[in-house]
Amino acid sequence: MYVFGIFVIMIAIGALIGAVTNHFAIKMLFRPYKAHYIFGKRVPFTPGLIPKRRDELARQMGQMVVNHLLTTEGIKKRLASDGVKTEALQLGERLLAHFSKSPSTLEETLEKIGIANPAQQADQFVNKWTDEKLSALLSTYENEPLKELIPIEAQEKLKEKIPMVSGYILKRAVSYFESDEGKNRLGHMIDDFLKERGMLGSMVQMFLGNSSLIDRVQPEIIKFLKNGETARLLTDLLENEWDKLKEFTFKEADEKWNLKTLIMNVKEKLMIRFSLEPFFARSTGSYVSMIEQNIKERLPEIFDRLLEEAGRRLDDILKRLQLEDIVKEQVDNFPVERLEEMVLSISKREFKMITYLGGLLGGIIGAVQALFVILI
Incomplete structure (x- = not known):
């Protein structure tokens, strides 16, 4: 009975230590969110791993997006696909049909996009x-x-x-x-x-x-x-x-x-x-109707040239967009609390299993220790 009690206690203690250790290890990925100080000295392991490495994480994510996800080759391949061309043609035809039926005057249409008094401005310019x-x-x-x-x-x-x-x-x-x-x-x-x-x-x-x-x-x-x-x-x-x-x-x-x-x-x-x-003063639709059929016939050629030109200038466009800096800035501004919530909501079951695994391994270690104690 005494030996059995030692086994049970040692296994329970080992399992508890393993489970608690893994649980805190998982929590310490995100928490604490900020560094804590005592007498001017930073408390070890504060902040958590991800908040502490946020800058490096943001930089690495930016590089990953630019170098592996949104690559120029991948985007060019997508632009050259038949699906994109078909969607572009359908969009162009819908826009032509919409504008050809527009009752708004050209002046009203231009004012909607922020050009005030276009007729007066045109006369003044000329x-x-x-x-x-x-x-x-x-x-x-x-x-x-x-x-x-x-x-x-x-x-x-x-x-x-x-x-x-x-x-x-x-x-x-x-x-x-x-x-x-x-x-x-x-x-x-x-x-x-x-x-x-x-x-x-x-x-x-x-x-x-x-x-x-x-x-x-x-x-x-x-x-x-x-x-x-x-x-x-x-x-x-x-x-x-x-x-x-x-x-x-x-x-x-x-x-x-x-x-x-x-x-x-x-x-x-x-x-x-x-x-x-x-x-x-004439309607936008009247002008579009005059050239609608001609443009519709040339839409495939127009979009082929546009997509081809976009592909040629893609490297320069991506450099000007500075996607790496955009991703880094977004990650820097993303709340750690929200990131923790997202990760836990996705991997909650896996984290529980890690905690249970820690308890199991701790229990096994406790059993081995109890065996050594009894033998000694």
């Missing part, structure tokens, strides 16, 4: 861009003669139109002097002319009479304006002036007629006339 380009262009060619700036075809066309301009001017002049307004104006001009001649003018006006003088002068002026020689004279004058004008540099012409301001004003009028606002 206006600023044209201002800069025109200013640079005018500054570059300000010392060039106009004949070098105006295309030859345009110069020839303008010269061909000079006789037509002359005829139009003379025709309008005849119509004016034949009208009552023109006749009255001619009368005032004759009066002013005679007044400037003093006594002689008064004598002429007294003998001829104002009305008689106008009636005589008006037909002569109209006759002069309708004369073919007058048309040729005016045409020659305009052609001479046009030849002189072509020799002016742009800077000289600008100083005389303020051409830069004129060009800028014309540009402003055109910008108002051709504002981009109507373009943004």
